Amino acid sequence: MDLHYFFELFIGGLTRGSIYALIALGYTMVYGIIKLINFAHGEIYMIGAFTALIIASALGFTGMNPVIIFLIATILAIFFSAAYGATIEKIAYKPLRGSQRLSALISAIGMSMFLQNYVLLAQTSDFLPFPNLIPDFKFLKPVENLISSTSFLILVTTAVVMILLTYLIKFTKTGKAMRATSQDAKMAQLLGINISRIISITFIIGSSTAALGGVLISTHIGQLNFYIGYIAGIKAFVAAVLGGIGSIPGAVLGSFVLGWTESFGTGYISSDYEDVFAFLFLIIILIFRPSGILGRPENKKV
Amino acid sequence: MSDILKYFKPKELKKSLIISLWFMILTFPIMVIKVNTIENTVLWRWGSLIGMGIGSFIAATLWRYLLERKNMQNPLSSKKSLQIRIIEWANANPKIKPAALIAVSLFVLAFPFLAGMYQTSIMTTALMYIVLGLGLNIVVGLGGLLNLGYAAFYAVGAYTYALLNYHFGLSFWVCLPIGAGLATIMGILLAIPVLRLRGDYLAIVTLGFGEVIRIVLENWNGLSFGPSGIANIPRPGFFGMDMKLQTATIYIYFIMIAMVVFTIFVVRRLENSRMGRAWIAMREDEIASESMGIDITKSKITTFALGAFFAGMVGVIFAAKTTFINPASFTLWESLMILCVVVIGGTGSIVGVIVGAFILILLPEYLRAFSQYRMLLFGALLVIMMVFRPGGIVSNIRKKYKFEPIQASTNVSQKGAE
Amino acid sequence: MTPILETKNLTMQFGGLTAVDNINFTVNPKEIVALIGPNGAGKTTFFNCVTGVYKPTSGDVLISPTGKGQQKINGLKPNKVTEKGLARTFQNIRLFQNMTVLENVMIGRHSKLKSGILGAVLRTKATVAEEKKVVQDSYDILVEVGLEKFVNELAKNLPYGAQRRLEIARAMATEPALLLLDEPAAGMNPHETKELDEMIIHIRDSKQISILLIEHDMSLVMSISENIFVVDYGKLIAQGSPNEIKNNPEVIKAYLGDDSDA
Numbered sequence: 001m002d003l004h005y006f007f008e009l010f011i012g013g014l015t016r017g018s019i020y021a022l023i024a025l026g027y028t029m030v031y032g033i034i035k036l037i038n039f040a041h042g043e044i045y046m047i048g049a050f051t052a053l054i055i056a057s058a059l060g061f062t063g064m065n066p067v068i069i070f071l072i073a074t075i076l077a078i079f080f081s082a083a084y085g086a087t088i089e090k091i092a093y094k095p096l097r098g099s100q101r102l103s104a105l106i107s108a109i110g111m112s113m114f115l116q117n118y119v120l121l122a123q124t125s126d127f128l129p130f131p132n133l134i135p136d137f138k139f140l141k142p143v144e145n146l147i148s149s150t151s152f153l154i155l156v157t158t159a160v161v162m163i164l165l166t167y168l169i170k171f172t173k174t175g176k177a178m179r180a181t182s183q184d185a186k187m188a189q190l191l192g193i194n195i196s197r198i199i200s201i202t203f204i205i206g207s208s209t210a211a212l213g214g215v216l217i218s219t220h221i222g223q224l225n226f227y228i229g230y231i232a233g234i235k236a237f238v239a240a241v242l243g244g245i246g247s248i249p250g251a252v253l254g255s256f257v258l259g260w261t262e263s264f265g266t267g268y269i270s271s272d273y274e275d276v277f278a279f280l281f282l283i284i285i286l287i288f289r290p291s292g293i294l295g296r297p298e299n300k301k302v
Numbered sequence: 303m304s305d306i307l308k309y310f311k312p313k314e315l316k317k318s319l320i321i322s323l324w325f326m327i328l329t330f331p332i333m334v335i336k337v338n339t340i341e342n343t344v345l346w347r348w349g350s351l352i353g354m355g356i357g358s359f360i361a362a363t364l365w366r367y368l369l370e371r372k373n374m375q376n377p378l379s380s381k382k383s384l385q386i387r388i389i390e391w392a393n394a395n396p397k398i399k400p401a402a403l404i405a406v407s408l409f410v411l412a413f414p415f416l417a418g419m420y421q422t423s424i425m426t427t428a429l430m431y432i433v434l435g436l437g438l439n440i441v442v443g444l445g446g447l448l449n450l451g452y453a454a455f456y457a458v459g460a461y462t463y464a465l466l467n468y469h470f471g472l473s474f475w476v477c478l479p480i481g482a483g484l485a486t487i488m489g490i491l492l493a494i495p496v497l498r499l500r501g502d503y504l505a506i507v508t509l510g511f512g513e514v515i516r517i518v519l520e521n522w523n524g525l526s527f528g529p530s531g532i533a534n535i536p537r538p539g540f541f542g543m544d545m546k547l548q549t550a551t552i553y554i555y556f557i558m559i560a561m562v563v564f565t566i567f568v569v570r571r572l573e574n575s576r577m578g579r580a581w582i583a584m585r586e587d588e589i590a591s592e593s594m595g596i597d598i599t600k601s602k603i604t605t606f607a608l609g610a611f612f613a614g615m616v617g618v619i620f621a622a623k624t625t626f627i628n629p630a631s632f633t634l635w636e637s638l639m640i641l642c643v644v645v646i647g648g649t650g651s652i653v654g655v656i657v658g659a660f661i662l663i664l665l666p667e668y669l670r671a672f673s674q675y676r677m678l679l680f681g682a683l684l685v686i687m688m689v690f691r692p693g694g695i696v697s698n699i700r701k702k703y704k705f706e707p708i709q710a711s712t713n714v715s716q717k718g719a720e
Numbered sequence: 721m722t723p724i725l726e727t728k729n730l731t732m733q734f735g736g737l738t739a740v741d742n743i744n745f746t747v748n749p750k751e752i753v754a755l756i757g758p759n760g761a762g763k764t765t766f767f768n769c770v771t772g773v774y775k776p777t778s779g780d781v782l783i784s785p786t787g788k789g790q791q792k793i794n795g796l797k798p799n800k801v802t803e804k805g806l807a808r809t810f811q812n813i814r815l816f817q818n819m820t821v822l823e824n825v826m827i828g829r830h831s832k833l834k835s836g837i838l839g840a841v842l843r844t845k846a847t848v849a850e851e852k853k854v855v856q857d858s859y860d861i862l863v864e865v866g867l868e869k870f871v872n873e874l875a876k877n878l879p880y881g882a883q884r885r886l887e888i889a890r891a892m893a894t895e896p897a898l899l900l901l902d903e904p905a906a907g908m909n910p911h912e913t914k915e916l917d918e919m920i921i922h923i924r925d926s927k928q929i930s931i932l933l934i935e936h937d938m939s940l941v942m943s944i945s946e947n948i949f950v951v952d953y954g955k956l957i958a959q960g961s962p963n964e965i966k967n968n969p970e971v972i973k974a975y976l977g978d979d980s981d982a
Contacts, residue, residue: 037502050332057337057344076331083328095369095689101501102448103692106645109450109638110684117678122332122350128339230634234513237506272521279510279517286507287495568841575840575851576833583816583827590814593771595802595831595894604837700820702872703855 017259026206042233048211085207244295437612446585451512459617485614531628828893
């Protein structure tokens with residue numbers, strides 16, 4: 001048993017899982033609050049990556065310190081993605097707030113199509129290299145075969161985001177309002193909570209983490225293109241459902257389960273069918289335990 | 303009804319201006335700065351910024367106006383929609399229907415001879431999407447089940463013909479029922495596990511299923527020859543005759559016409575039948591319909607099966623028409639295209655699906671210059687339709703039955719109104 | 721006399737919450753029985769257990785639509801329960817909004833018909849005849865409840881009172897032996913309630929159907945019920961004729977709270 005290979009795959013799974021987690025958070029939070037699968041969420045992730053690339057390229061000519069460029073690009077990517085997220089909500093979801101779920105879902109699909117092609121047309125369909133602005137961390141030299149600087153960055157960032165998010169949800173007034181709205185929006189409104197604002201905030205937070213994921217993974221892999229949103233989006237969605245959609249810890253748990261499954265699956269079984277793992281997981285979970293690992297089964301009211 | 307002129311007053315202009323500024327800033331990185339990290343270039347397109355500013359200003363004003371109008375609309379207002387007025391006019395002039403039918407028939411029959419091979423081929427594609435749309439409509443429009451993996455059934459039909467022909471030399475006409483049959487079986491197999499799933503989950507699982515099929519087709523080279531696909535698929539034969547390309551094109555066109563007629567015929571008869579009503583009731587309220595004696599399991603399976611049947615049928619024709627198939631023709635995009643045809647044209651309405659197919663297939667052909675914006679526009683159309691007209695362009699009108707003079711309603715409509 | 725509906729120790733639990741607690745309940749043939757109790761007492765849940773929407777945690781639901789022998793229906797799906805002779809209306813109106821009034825009633829006839837896809841497509845003689853009959857039968861039901869003038873109107877366009885009557889008409893179309901009405905008078909004014917009162921009695925008398933209703937409108941309950949069951953917190957706390965129930969201290973306490981709270 002090649003222990004080195006195993007650890008490689010383990011770290012790989014952890015890295016994947018982290019990225020999925022950053023995206024899955026957005027899915028699960030939005031679903032928790034307005035019961036909508038935001039099909040366009042994957043596109044936000046992609047837009048985050050692209051925005052970072054654009055900013056970094058533009059700044060690249062100024063000769064600034066690469067790490068500074070990276071930070072600026074990341075922060076701006078987050079801002080812009082959050083803005084896109086909030087805007088999408090206002091245009092495609094808010095007007096449909098009382099309507100049939102099917103209509104909102106189709107609107108989300110349309111928005112996803114629109115955003116994907118928007119970036120495609122405005123930029124390019126090519127795979128674009130993403131500059132490596134992260135220096136090699138010296139303290140990682142001993143384990144550099146197992147874990148790269150970018151992997152390390154991803155893991156640390158994700159952990160920090162999780163902690164911050166948990167604090168937000170559990171201890172702040174906004175977090176409480178978010179939890180209240182996701183449990184009973186009408187009641188929350190009657191109690192004086194501005195649910196439009198809460199919904200916007202939810203979208204903003206979800207989009208921000210997704211954008212962060214987009215920037216980090218593009219740095220790690222070294223390239224991106226307009227289509228990454230779709231695949232990553234589906235997988236992160238699977239992760240969210242796996243863990244229990246609407247549950248934040250569930251999204252994280254599901255993400256790591258999926259990440260490791262994919263990593264070990266492609267490492268030991270076959271890499272051709274990489275995407276199939278996610279889809280099979282999805283189908284099996286939804287059929288046998290739709291509420292996911294940590295979710296609670298919903299009771300229909302008749 | 304709100305006055306659009308009010309939107310030119312300073313207060314409203316300011317709002318639109320702010321929205322416009324927002325979009326200019328929002329889209330700045332992606333629209334204005336075009337990067338190419340392969341060649342390390344950055345292109346600044348300031349023209350796009352101005353275009354975005356003007357465009358979003360106009361769009362914002364229009365959007366807010368239309369949204370306000372929609373929110374103020376009284377659903378019970380006596381103002382009849384254009385569609386109802388057309389139908390009532392047609393019912394009032396009974397000679398219209400047969401005359402229109404004859405005109406359409408003549409046009410359909412003469413078309414391939416007048417329009418040339420290329421146009422005929424495009425029209426055939428549109429006809430294929432009509433059948434695909436009608437098939438999906440059974441699942442989505444009548445049954446209310448959002449199937450996002452419909453292209454998988456389409457693929458089953460196509461690959462059945464391609465493979466049976468490759469391995470056993472079976473002809474088109476033999477493979478047509480086999481392809482449709484296999485697709486139907488697959489429809490049943492997909493329906494069984496998804497029976498208990500609610501709207502969004504059902505959509506996602508069907509999407510997953512569609513993708514799994516595509517991935518399998520792409521990777522299982524032994525079965526499907528992988529991404530390179532299968533070529534040299536023979537066109538349909540006419541009593542063993544060999545046909546020139548031109549004749550074959552016309553032949554396939556007429557086969558599709560027959561198929562469209564067949565499909566419309568079947569759907570029309572089902573719409574106002576016991577099963578059709580059961581599907582619609584299931585769509586409207588699953589719990590209530592089950593409590594009224596409808597077997598939901600059976601209803602769901604039959605919609606999936608029937609929908610798959612039509613997709614399989616068209617799949618065989620697709621293989622015969624293009625003579626080459628590969629997994630790239632059966633992606634999620636394909637499923638979404640068919641969904642667009644149904645949703646934009648008119649969910650639950652035969653005429654709507656036809657309208658949808660023509661708009662989504664023919665229009666891009668004639669507006670070739672804009673073809674790269676196709677998916678962009680479709681995406682936008684989906685959102686716009688859902689916000690303003692979720693039923694689609696053409697509404698589904700339920701059948702009105704005639705009764706003895708007791709009926710006091712002012713709308714004395716005849717049977718068969720659609 | 722075999723009761724047309726009998727529940728024995730019927731219990732429904734959702735996780736830790738016991739919504740229906742050990743209820744023994746009977747409806748005799750051609751009786752009008754009312755099930756009353758404060759909001760949240762478990763009345764609709766009880767209905768759902770009887771009609772198959774929920775599978776009871778324990779206990780049995782027995783019916784006897786023909787009067788001969790009983791059959792257990794707990795665990796059966798709602799459509800099977802309806803086939804056996806139980807029909808219901810819903811607390812929050814669940815009509816098929818985008819279908820016409822006539823079509824709503826025609827759905828009620830679904831389980832009594834046989835035509836399938838093949839029959840519909842081929843327009844066989846049997847199917848055509850069945851269709852014709854179903855249209856006429858449904859229309860007749862509409863005439864009986866006074867809704868015939870709305871026949872081709874979409875259900876969602878009907879005034880509220882008419883919608884409630886349509887739900888009853890639709891349930892009637894299933895030819896039930898027992899009709900379960902969940903708050904049929906909700907939202908009605910006194911005049912409409914009186915009409916409903918007469919309609920229910922007419923249905924029972926002309927069609928020999930037994931009626932079980934959940935209601936909050938006490939005037940309706942007292943005026944037409946022959947037997948009343950009272951539940952609170954899922955438990956049966958009283959049972960009897962209207963007069964007995966009116967004066968029962970347990971019932972009064974359940975609704976108004978007892979003096980020690982004042």
